[in-house]
Amino acid sequence: MDFSNQLGIFDQVTASEDRLLEDLLPDGHSSVQVSLSTLQAKGVFRAIDCQWIEQLSQHAGENDAAVLMAGALCSAYLGAGHICIDLATIWTVPPEGLSVADLHVFLEKSGVSNIQSWRDALAKSGLVSEAPSAAERPMVLVGTRLYLYRYYQYEQQVLNYLKRQFDRSVFDVDGDLIARLFPDKSDKVDWQKVAVANAASLLFSVISGGPGTGKTTTVTKLLALLVAQSFAQGKPLRIELAAPTGKAAARLTESISSAKANLPLSDEIKRAIPEQASTLHRLLGSDFGRSRFKHNKENPLHLDVLLVDEVSMVDLPMMAKLIDAMPPHARLILLGDKDQLASVEAGSVLGDLSFGIDDVYFQPEWATRLENLTSESLTPFGNVSAPPISRALTLLRTSYRFNENSGIGSLAKAMNAGDAKGVLRCLQSDHDDVHWCIPEEGQTKADIATLAKGYDDYWEAVRQKRDIAQLYAAFSRYQILTAVRQGEFGVEKINAHLELYFYQRGRVKDPHVWYPGKAVMLTRNDAALGLFNGDIGLCMPDESQRLRVWFMQPDGSFTGLLPSRLSEFEVVFAMTVHKSQGSEFDRVALLLPITPSPVLTKELLYTGITRAKKDVTLWGASNLIRSAATTKIQRYSGLVDALWPN
Numbered sequence: 001m002d003f004s005n006q007l008g009i010f011d012q013v014t015a016s017e018d019r020l021l022e023d024l025l026p027d028g029h030s031s032v033q034v035s036l037s038t039l040q041a042k043g044v045f046r047a048i049d050c051q052w053i054e055q056l057s058q059h060a061g062e063n064d065a066a067v068l069m070a071g072a073l074c075s076a077y078l079g080a081g082h083i084c085i086d087l088a089t090i091w092t093v094p095p096e097g098l099s100v101a102d103l104h105v106f107l108e109k110s111g112v113s114n115i116q117s118w119r120d121a122l123a124k125s126g127l128v129s130e131a132p133s134a135a136e137r138p139m140v141l142v143g144t145r146l147y148l149y150r151y152y153q154y155e156q157q158v159l160n161y162l163k164r165q166f167d168r169s170v171f172d173v174d175g176d177l178i179a180r181l182f183p184d185k186s187d188k189v190d191w192q193k194v195a196v197a198n199a200a201s202l203l204f205s206v207i208s209g210g211p212g213t214g215k216t217t218t219v220t221k222l223l224a225l226l227v228a229q230s231f232a233q234g235k236p237l238r239i240e241l242a243a244p245t246g247k248a249a250a251r252l253t254e255s256i257s258s259a260k261a262n263l264p265l266s267d268e269i270k271r272a273i274p275e276q277a278s279t280l281h282r283l284l285g286s287d288f289g290r291s292r293f294k295h296n297k298e299n300p301l302h303l304d305v306l307l308v309d310e311v312s313m314v315d316l317p318m319m320a321k322l323i324d325a326m327p328p329h330a331r332l333i334l335l336g337d338k339d340q341l342a343s344v345e346a347g348s349v350l351g352d353l354s355f356g357i358d359d360v361y362f363q364p365e366w367a368t369r370l371e372n373l374t375s376e377s378l379t380p381f382g383n384v385s386a387p388p389i390s391r392a393l394t395l396l397r398t399s400y401r402f403n404e405n406s407g408i409g410s411l412a413k414a415m416n417a418g419d420a421k422g423v424l425r426c427l428q429s430d431h432d433d434v435h436w437c438i439p440e441e442g443q444t445k446a447d448i449a450t451l452a453k454g455y456d457d458y459w460e461a462v463r464q465k466r467d468i469a470q471l472y473a474a475f476s477r478y479q480i481l482t483a484v485r486q487g488e489f490g491v492e493k494i495n496a497h498l499e500l501y502f503y504q505r506g507r508v509k510d511p512h513v514w515y516p517g518k519a520v521m522l523t524r525n526d527a528a529l530g531l532f533n534g535d536i537g538l539c540m541p542d543e544s545q546r547l548r549v550w551f552m553q554p555d556g557s558f559t560g561l562l563p564s565r566l567s568e569f570e571v572v573f574a575m576t577v578h579k580s581q582g583s584e585f586d587r588v589a590l591l592l593p594i595t596p597s598p599v600l601t602k603e604l605l606y607t608g609i610t611r612a613k614k615d616v617t618l619w620g621a622s623n624l625i626r627s628a629a630t631t632k633i634q635r636y637s638g639l640v641d642a643l644w645p646n
């Protein structure tokens with residue numbers, strides 16, 4: 001039951017005052033229920049967290065407030081993207097909306113006087129198993145970390161897979177072929193070449209890099225090397241390409257096919273490198289509505305090599321299921337930008353895997369092996385304290401899209417480094433490709449007319465009834481990105497204002513119905529239509545003048561659907577930065593709210609800025625930009641400690 005609805009005044013109370021509220025609640029409710037309801041009203045817990053705890057206490061008979069409070073925190077943190085909670089961390093870094101003092105009052109009321117007593121209560125509970133016990137209980141305790149059982153299992157699946165890879169033997173790699181693929185020599189280390197030699201040596205590898213660092217170029221050469229080696233051995237490879245969203249899959253298809261054209265290899269080898277990428281859901285055989293995929297340990301994927309792009313968007317459950325479905329002999333190559341926002345759902349797998357890679361390179365003997373294969377000077381990068389995971393990782397460190405003088409490149413670099421002064425300096429400089437719009441004193445609304453201007457070309461294409469491919473191209477050249485969903489500067493209001501503005505300018509006849517040029521984004525996967533959350537559709541008449549919503553397929557073709565067939569979607573002249581992951585646009589307008597928000601982090605701004613290929617305009621006040629640049633997202637999991645022990 002949601003007690004907080006009965007007591008709106010909870011919003012106002014602090015932990016020390018909520019004792020009074022016990023008198024207001026119906027008889028028979030314990031102080032833990034009061035605390036949970038108070039914390040729900042404060043936004044620390046969601047209704048679902050409290051319901052879960054109520055079930056645990058009613059059906060499993062758990063009455064220990066220390067356990068129930070920890071369970072609710074575990075559930076709430078999962079909702080915020082964490083895989084687990086750490087009792088020791090929470091003790092000093094309380095959840096958003098609570099002071100340390102308040103948290104301690106709540107915990108004391110739950111019988112917790114220190115971290116050890118909290119841990120002891122959990123260890124004693126019948127609801128908690130203590131690792132390495134395999135007992136299946138709702139929660140698992142590992143040191144001071146507490147997991148919901150299923151998430152502990154996901155993490156273990158990933159860790160066990162990685163540990164198996166660390167023990168595997170290393171493949172022979174054709175160094176001459178690598179030299180052919182990378183004919184150019186320079187004084188600096190060619191990290192693309194190193195990445196190819198590294199990934200070709202292993203069954204599991206990660207290639208990470210910022211925008212334009214040549215991830216696709218590199219991986220296309222890697223696939224070429226693997227194909228050429230397999231031809232030499234007379235064993236053709238089954239290669240599959242995948243990405244988390246339809247858009248990202250379409251982009252991977254496009255980039256692989258253009259990168260292939262430049263390969264200095266025979267047509268036979270080029271033909272054997274596939275171009276067609278699918279979504280991870282489709283690859284695994286999504287059984288929409290069920291959490292289990294058709295492909296799993298019992299029914300593994302039929303492939304020898306799997307390349308997954310945009311891995312920063314892959315959450316922990318999806319990664320665990322993917323790994324589960326990999327045949328033991330097959331190679332898994334993960335590609336992505338470790339510094340981008342983590343997945344919408346729980347975990348930050350790519351960030352955790354590549355946690356120390358900025359500073360830690362390879363174990364010395366591995367650096368020597370790669371040096372022999374590539375003729376690159378890698379000895380200086382040998383590091384005795386590099387953990388086994390470091391062997392699987394290569395970071396591409398040079399951007400070929402943004403040179404030293406590029407505004408976007410410099411802005412992204414400063415943001416990524418958390419260098420607030422550098423960010424502001426870059427915004428104030430006279431780079432052609434970076435613009436800064438500062439809200440005026442007292443401004444409460446976004447400047448819709450200026451934001452809308454970026455769509456002039458698109459509306460012209462709509463007016464001229466250009467074909468859908470041209471329309472799509474025009475739409476993809478510009479995008480307004482918002483940091484938040486709600487409020488005057490949130491995506492919902494901005495889209496509503498934009499539609500109204502387009503209506504007032506005569507571009508839209510009636511914004512309340514479907515109209516030519518309406519742009520929508522699906523907000524749910526739709527198995528029947530073969531469409532995915534995040535897919536973008538543009539409304540235009542077909543040959544018989546019936547309005548249809550056109551979606552681009554991963555192969556670049558278009559499917560037109562009657563608008564009535566779409567159920568869950570939203571207008572997408574503006575989209576959130578989260579939804580823009582996996583896409584790039586020539587020009588981006590990145591709109592920040594005018595009041596501080598916890599979502600304003602360096603990862604969010606970095607992701608938004610790097611969606612722009614040619615031009616970015618940042619709308620926001622300097623204090624918010626400064627604070628975002630120095631705020632880093634932290635997602636708790638056990639992966640970093642397990643993989644990067646030093």
Ligand SMILES: Nc1ncnc2c1ncn2[C@@H]1O[C@H](COP(=O)(O)OP(=O)(O)OP(=O)(O)O)[C@@H](O)[C@H]1O
Binds near residue numbers: 212214216
């Ligand atoms: N070693 C190189 N030398 C010169 N140009 C390169 C090199 N590697 C990549 N490029 C060029 O840089 C651009 C970006 O390369 P690529 O698309 O492979 O990067 P990416 O990291 O996949 O980019 P994205 O940010 O779009 O994911 C392409 O035009 C590519 O041809």
